[in-house]
Amino acid sequence: MKYSVLIVEDEALIARNIARRIEQLNPAFEVKAIATNGLEGLDLAKEHLPNVIFTDIRMPEMDGLELVRNIHEKFPFILCVIISGYSDFEYAKEALRYEVSNYLLKPVNYDELEKTLAALETKLLATQDRFDSVTLLHSSNRAKEIVELIKEYIHKNYQTQIDFTTLASEFGFSVPYLSKIFFKYTEITPSKYLRNYRLNIARQLLRNPELSIADVSQLTGYLDPFHFSKTFKHVYGISPSEYRNE
Structure with missing residues (x-):
């Protein structure tokens, strides 16, 4: 192009x-x-x-x-x-x-x-609304740079309430494009990448006995401790409390 x-x-x-x-x-x-x-x-x-x-x-x-x-x-x-x-x-x-x-x-x-x-x-x-296979083939380096920028944004802002719309507008392109290009190079959606990143941080924080489950929830961007615990168990098969006591 x-x-x-x-x-x-x-x-x-x-x-x-x-x-x-x-x-x-x-x-x-x-x-x-x-x-x-x-x-x-x-x-x-x-x-x-x-x-x-x-x-x-x-x-x-x-x-x-x-x-x-x-x-x-x-x-x-x-x-x-x-x-x-x-x-x-x-x-x-x-x-x-x-x-x-x-x-x-x-x-x-x-x-x-x-x-x-x-x-x-x-x-x-x-900022392209459409990203077809031909463009992707000839612009793979640029696409990878964009994916890395999205990852960097998530790493810096995981404690805030990020959603697809916010993330897309931050970089100036459409939500479908963000999901498509991110999945192409990571085989995971941006929302799941954010979830996994938050939960990985949560596992580290749970090793600190001075932090309550509610504290860990808040520090990883989950406003509702119940939702945090439910998500944690869905991914790891055990609750945050059980993980802490292992």
């Missing part, structure tokens, strides 16, 4: 160089258009609806931050990357308000650009 790119840069030589480098570093991206200012960039964004916009900050007509603000409000599905000669913290802070994917400094470090493109490809892949 090819992902479309719009470059917004008032220096033509720099714009052409960035366009060439993007396509060389990651063939999944194709530069569809180049704009010389933010206003033209906004018009081209409306026309082409690119997957990604790379934009400078200091430009005539409309600067890059104003462009990003407009894109964020009107086309929130378009990913934006800022390329600028200014490392000012205020610029970066303003960019974060509009969920800019990355902030690269001029002159562009091509290793950093390559990493940025890889991250963008992963995110774009994750």
